[in-house]
Amino acid sequence: MTLVIGLTGSIASGKSTVSLMFDDFQIPVIDADKLAREVVEPGEKAYFDIINTFGEDILRDDKTLDRKKLGSIVFQDKEKLQQLNNIVHPAVRERMIQQRDAYIEQGVPAVVLDIPLLFESKLTHYVDKTLVVYVDEDVQLKRLMERDGFTEEEAKNRINAQIPVKEKANMADAVIDNNGTKFASFQQLEQILRRWQVI
Numbered sequence: 001m002t003l004v005i006g007l008t009g010s011i012a013s014g015k016s017t018v019s020l021m022f023d024d025f026q027i028p029v030i031d032a033d034k035l036a037r038e039v040v041e042p043g044e045k046a047y048f049d050i051i052n053t054f055g056e057d058i059l060r061d062d063k064t065l066d067r068k069k070l071g072s073i074v075f076q077d078k079e080k081l082q083q084l085n086n087i088v089h090p091a092v093r094e095r096m097i098q099q100r101d102a103y104i105e106q107g108v109p110a111v112v113l114d115i116p117l118l119f120e121s122k123l124t125h126y127v128d129k130t131l132v133v134y135v136d137e138d139v140q141l142k143r144l145m146e147r148d149g150f151t152e153e154e155a156k157n158r159i160n161a162q163i164p165v166k167e168k169a170n171m172a173d174a175v176i177d178n179n180g181t182k183f184a185s186f187q188q189l190e191q192i193l194r195r196w197q198v199i
């Protein structure tokens with residue numbers, strides 16, 4: 001039996017940081033952000049749908065998507081964000097399910113679906129257990145501004161496009177408190193995986 005773990009959090013709460021730690025336990029990770037980048041590469045259906053909806057202005061000189069520009073449009077306009085989600089999400093889900101099922105078929109003990117919008121998009125039925133990477137809001141804001149060079153307003157727009165991470169923590173089967181060091185988070189992950197009997 002394969003345990004399917006849904007890993008989530010809020011923007012810059014530390015999902016990617018924790019997702020790398022699964023490597024130490026030989027547990028594979030399927031990354032929704034990565035798939036969302038693949039499905040909008042030039043030539044893909046979602047790429048053309050995005051140009052039809054948002055215009056050629058959101059392309060860079062080399063015809064790839066200008067993600068910063070598209071982000072600054074959709075994160076200040078809920079309707080436009082919804083339009084983008086409607087284009088990108090179906091293609092991401094299809095690839096995610098295909099990959100999840102291939103791992104289940106191989107009989108691995110556990111597989112992780114790293115999905116930022118696991119709760120927002122009501123995808124919890126894709127997984128057996130939910131794991132939330134939590135940080136306090138002030139730490140989240142600081143790490144986001146530092147990592148992406150956003151102003152406070154830009155960072156808050158992105159944070160506000162998701163359910164507050166505190167609420168997600170309340171809905172989760174397990175929570176990693178990522179306010180401390182990365183090593184402290186690693187130790188919490190190890191304990192959770194032992195409790196779930198996958199290591």
Ligand SMILES: CC(C)(COP(=O)(O)OP(=O)(O)OC[C@H]1O[C@@H](n2cnc3c(N)ncnc32)[C@H](O)[C@@H]1O)[C@@H](O)C(=O)NCCC(=O)NCCS
Nearest residue numbers: 010011032033036067068070071084085088092116161162
């Ligand atoms: C708007 C886009 C082009 C901005 O790209 P950018 O490279 O700056 O950010 P990236 O994709 O790496 O996402 C960073 C983080 O932003 C947050 N985020 C991304 N998309 C969304 C969204 N639709 N709603 C809320 N938060 C989001 C997530 O926490 C994600 O981890 C891009 O995020 C996108 O195409 N989003 C729509 C697809 C989507 O929902 N992806 C998330 C997982 S399926």
Ligand SMILES: Nc1ncnc2c1ncn2[C@@H]1O[C@H](COP(=O)(O)OP(=O)(O)OP(=O)(O)O)[C@@H](O)[C@H]1O
Nearest residue numbers: 010011012013014015016017143147178180181182
């Ligand atoms: N415990 C920690 N201590 C210090 N810095 C951390 C810690 N965890 C994560 N960070 C840093 O905070 C930033 C956000 O972390 P990360 O990129 O893992 O978040 P994320 O949830 O994957 O973000 P996104 O939703 O944008 O994909 C990164 O710069 C990362 O190096």
